[in-house]
Amino acid sequence: AQSVTQLGSHVSVSEGALVLLRCNYSSSVPPYLFWYVQYPNQGLQLLLKYTSAATLVKGINGFEAEFKKSETSFHLTKPSAHMSDAAEYYCAVSDRGSTLGRLYFGRGTQLTVWP
Amino acid sequence: DAGVIQSPRHEVTEMGQEVTLRCKPISGHNSLFWYRQTMMRGLELLIYFNNNVPIDDSGMPEDRFSAKMPNASFSTLKIQPSEPRDSAVYFCASSLLGGLGTDTQYFGPGTRLTVL
Numbered sequence: 072a073q074s075v076t077q078l079g080s081h082v083s084v085s086e087g088a089l090v091l092l093r094c095n096y097s098s099s100v101p102p103y104l105f106w107y108v109q110y111p112n113q114g115l116q117l118l119l120k121y122t123s124a125a126t127l128v129k130g131i132n133g134f135e136a137e138f139k140k141s142e143t144s145f146h147l148t149k150p151s152a153h154m155s156d157a158a159e160y161y162c163a164v165s166d167r168g169s170t171l172g173r174l175y176f177g178r179g180t181q182l183t184v185w186p
Numbered sequence: 187d188a189g190v191i192q193s194p195r196h197e198v199t200e201m202g203q204e205v206t207l208r209c210k211p212i213s214g215h216n217s218l219f220w221y222r223q224t225m226m227r228g229l230e231l232l233i234y235f236n237n238n239v240p241i242d243d244s245g246m247p248e249d250r251f252s253a254k255m256p257n258a259s260f261s262t263l264k265i266q267p268s269e270p271r272d273s274a275v276y277f278c279a280s281s282l283l284g285g286l287g288t289d290t291q292y293f294g295p296g297t298r299l300t301v302l
């Protein structure tokens with residue numbers, strides 16, 4: 072079964088600072104990778120996903136993530152944090168070629184942005 | 187599109203009562219997922235359906251939980267009898283399969299269940 076590890080259950084940054092949220096996967100065959108965001112009292116929504124040869128993926132709200140096969144990582148970054156970025160962020164993976172659509176989620180990282 | 191619709195948004199019930207959560211997936215989507223979210227355990231997949239057929243229910247915690255999908259536009263998650271430890275936020279998500287693993291899941295707003 073797929074496994075996803077998000078290092079750091081809580082990350083705090085100041086407004087304007089770099090945001091870095093870490094995600095590592097365990098599969099020997101590189102899976103497809105996703106980042107979802109959950110704002111308070113809402114469901115999860117897709118931020119970005121890696122599904123092709125382009126290893127740097129740009130998503131909504133200025134976020135991007137880079138797939139590094141050698142490090143089995145898919146870290147999420149944003150150059151300058153905004154107060155509105157405060158949310159829970161989930162990394163997820165799926166199996167290449169799967170027809171089932173299942174996602175395997177990490178435990179999530181709570182991002183706090185200080186003024 | 188209205189997105190994934192869940193009802194009720196909040197449910198407060200007493201231990202021992204039956205609880206039914208409802209989900210309407212996005213029209214045309216052929217896969218549906220039920221998740222449970224708690225502080226202690228995070229986001230857990232309970233069960234998922236492809237074309238109305240349950241594929242994997244290994245995440246259902248115990249026999250008190252059951253889920254059905256009688257047609258492509260409706261699913262229910264039932265807890266009978268409910269217990270305080272079932273208190274959580276329950277999410278429904280749907281996706282349109284065909285991307286061989288690249289498909290995006292679209293989540294509903296969730297049902298916050300409190301069992302007293």
